[in-house]
Amino acid sequence: MISQQTIDIVKSTAPSLKKHGQQITSRMYEIMFHKYPEVKEQFDMSAQANGSQPAKLATAVYSYATQIDNLPALKVMVERIAHRHVKTNVLPEEYPIVGECLLQAIKDVLGEAATESVIAAWTEAYQALSMIFIEREHDIYGTFANKN
Numbered sequence: 001m002i003s004q005q006t007i008d009i010v011k012s013t014a015p016s017l018k019k020h021g022q023q024i025t026s027r028m029y030e031i032m033f034h035k036y037p038e039v040k041e042q043f044d045m046s047a048q049a050n051g052s053q054p055a056k057l058a059t060a061v062y063s064y065a066t067q068i069d070n071l072p073a074l075k076v077m078v079e080r081i082a083h084r085h086v087k088t089n090v091l092p093e094e095y096p097i098v099g100e101c102l103l104q105a106i107k108d109v110l111g112e113a114a115t116e117s118v119i120a121a122w123t124e125a126y127q128a129l130s131m132i133f134i135e136r137e138h139d140i141y142g143t144f145a146n147k148n
């Protein structure tokens, strides 16, 4: 369960995520590929260069910020992303890597607006979203395994 306080804080960050979303996610990938170069091979680097992958991630993060208290509204989006993740072999242990880099990117781009409480709220919110993906992807991986 995400606390009401976290929901309120995350929702309050939605306008700045809308405004700076692409900058935040581009920074996130920059940090991640520098610090964890081994994840690069899972990504289509042309979708990085033309900005389409950072744009997709920014849209997903913004949608989550606005619908954090209405998760059923995100079902279609979660399904699409989870299937893409399974195709590219995303694993549960990679979620903390993306989380760390995303939070650092939020700090870098939002500067003073990324207060301690904003970071704490996004840490909790990111973990909750990760669990949704990890569980769904676990089921999809299982479906594929059963077919073989």
Ligand code: HEM
Residues within 6 Å of the ligand: 039, 042, 043, 044, 045, 047, 053, 056, 057, 060, 061, 080, 081, 084, 085, 088, 090, 091, 094, 095, 096, 098, 126, 129, 130, 133
């Ligand atoms: C809560 C965290 C995450 C969110 C919100 C997220 C979001 C997304 C979105 C929106 C897409 C594009 C889907 C599409 O093409 O329609 C995507 C693709 C992808 N994600 Fe994630 N993701 C998350 C975590 C991760 C993690 C932990 C990894 C592991 C490194 C990862 C690796 C990928 C890869 C490899 C793709 C395919 C990109 C490509 O084709 O270049 N994601 N993700």
